[in-house]
Amino acid sequence: MRNALAFLAGALFGGGLYLSGMTDTAKVQGWLDVFGDWDPTLAFVMGGAMIPMAIAWQVSARRAAPLAGGSFPVPPKAEVGRKLVIGSVLFGMGWGLVGLCPGPVIASLGYGDPGVWIFAAAMLVGMGAAPALSRRLDSAVPAE
Amino acid sequence: MPTDWIMGLIGGLLIGTGGAVFLLGNGRIMGASGLIGGLVDGTGRGNAGERIAFLAGTALLPLLLVLTLGPVDNHLTGNLVLLIAGGLLVGIGTRIANGCTSGHGVCGISRLSLRGIVATCFYILAGGLTITLFRHVLGVV
Numbered sequence: 001m002r003n004a005l006a007f008l009a010g011a012l013f014g015g016g017l018y019l020s021g022m023t024d025t026a027k028v029q030g031w032l033d034v035f036g037d038w039d040p041t042l043a044f045v046m047g048g049a050m051i052p053m054a055i056a057w058q059v060s061a062r063r064a065a066p067l068a069g070g071s072f073p074v075p076p077k078a079e080v081g082r083k084l085v086i087g088s089v090l091f092g093m094g095w096g097l098v099g100l101c102p103g104p105v106i107a108s109l110g111y112g113d114p115g116v117w118i119f120a121a122a123m124l125v126g127m128g129a130a131p132a133l134s135r136r137l138d139s140a141v142p143a144e
Numbered sequence: 145m146p147t148d149w150i151m152g153l154i155g156g157l158l159i160g161t162g163g164a165v166f167l168l169g170n171g172r173i174m175g176a177s178g179l180i181g182g183l184v185d186g187t188g189r190g191n192a193g194e195r196i197a198f199l200a201g202t203a204l205l206p207l208l209l210v211l212t213l214g215p216v217d218n219h220l221t222g223n224l225v226l227l228i229a230g231g232l233l234v235g236i237g238t239r240i241a242n243g244c245t246s247g248h249g250v251c252g253i254s255r256l257s258l259r260g261i262v263a264t265c266f267y268i269l270a271g272g273l274t275i276t277l278f279r280h281v282l283g284v285v
Contacts, residue, residue, distance in 0.1 A: 009170070084241050097285060101238075119231040
């Protein structure tokens with residue numbers, strides 16, 4: 001049950017990324033490139049995705065538990081800190097350089113483009129290195 | 145091009161429906177970097193099955209669509225240095241920030257999470273500055 005629902009959710013996610021053009025790096029870089037030939041498609045994708053998701057959050061607040069059991073995720077207690085900012089800036093740099101983020105990487109693995117696999121391999125290496133870097137940021141003395 | 149915007153909206157609705165199924169069905173947040181990263185660093189060992197099932201769906205449906213409807217031009221760079229540097233930055237950054245466009249963006253902003261909103265502002269700003277620098281100043285992207 002859990003795995004079937006997860007597969008369905010993943011298929012909707014992948015199908016949506018394919019249809020929306022978000023696996024096309026030109027459309028993603030086109031959204032970021034405000035000084036070039038700006039492409040607003042990404043805003044339509046994000047806006048469209050937030051409609052069912054906002055409804056789902058409202059529904060989850062009125063339900064005791066998810067369909068397949070367990071519990072709903074509690075709002076994150078971690079505040080806005082430097083790890084959120086530093087991590088997001090690093091992510092944004094890579095996203096801007098190539099035009100791929102983690103979801104579209106997975107969705108375009110089957111496109112037959114070796115570049116996707118090279119990017120994916122580097123991303124996995126980065127993800128493996130992140131916990132150690134993250135601990136460093138935790139222990140670093142604040143600048144002030 | 146308005147056709148692209150409409151396809152973007154329809155695709156977005158599908159993406160959000162996937163997130164809704166994952167939340168209401170499994171009680172989980174649809175964050176691609178978290179789902180993958182948990183498998184890489186072992187923090188997701190306890191629910192590896194549903195992570196793999198989700199990611200299999202994400203990869204397989206587009207593969208099926210490409211096989212039936214024909215190839216997609218993803219306009220991906222062939223520059224190895226950019227691919228590797230970009231992949232490393234995306235991998236490290238999303239795990240330090242604990243989220244990417246799907247987790248912080250789609251799922252976070254739709255629940256009005258301050259973390260999601262701040263993260264999204266920073267990665268879009270950083271992405272915009274990066275493409276401006278590398279495309280219009282250095283001319284390499």
